[in-house]
Amino acid sequence: MENKLKILHLEDSSSDAQLVYRILKKGNFEFELLLIETEEGYIAALDEFVPDLILSDHSLPSFNSHRALTIFRERKLKIPFILITSNVSEEFAVDVIKKGRTIIF
Template identity: 50%
Template sequence: MEKHIKVLLLEDTPLDAELIERQLVKGGLDFELLVVNSKSKFERALNDFAADIILSDHSLPNFDSHDALEMIRNSGVIVPFILITSTMTDEFAVKVMQEGAHDYIIKDRLLRLPSAVKNLIEKFRLAKEQREERYRSSEDMKYLNHRLLLATKSADIGVWDWNLLTRDLVWDDSMYRMYQIEAGEFPSLYDGWVMRLHPDDRAIIG
């Protein structure tokens, strides 16, 4: 069963809006359609309608797809955008895609509109899941780092990392505190640490 989707259509010609709606129905989509025909209504719909996808004509009175894309960028809304227009030159297609459109369809070729809508919504759904997974991974890492910090402080131990190729040595703050030195007092190299050891300890590590 297809997921119910919310479609925001920016179109000022009722007949074109009807043709677009009819094509979506023929494509088997389960959808709620909101048609707006002005900048103010489009802005309100961006905030209140929570569209899954935006379909837009290019030219409306005192408002066009360039303005619509700019409003979307400024709003912070992440939503797929399909431009539906009567004509399209290669130069205009490149420009509108650079501005943030994800696809474009000529009005007399609406047959592929349903599949374009389905594909973009699925693409954005997967991208959202990936963003959420990265966020969860980032939060998990922050939590683990916090737990490690608490553990090292409680045990009064330090954490260090040694690059075997460059011989660079990286210490955390606890290491500097335990050795009672400032970060800039010796070169961050393994050899610099060795020179800080007692002679008997140097013999042990070779």
């Protein structure tokens, strides 16, 4: 049986989440997607869902990608963390890239 890629998606906009989901479906690979929008949910998902990949919006109602990245670094995770957003400055994007993360606008 083929393993599914476990994707943790930090997003609070249902339309943005649907867009990402549709793009992933076009990739023709098996995946399981967990949509989270709170810091508590994120921490629980890291422990219980154990993702292979994290996709993150920058600005969420209760926390943001800075905090998500801090938690990610504290746990020394060795999985991709990809920032998907249109709400950041060029300076922020450069800073994220310098820290070794990927950003998609």
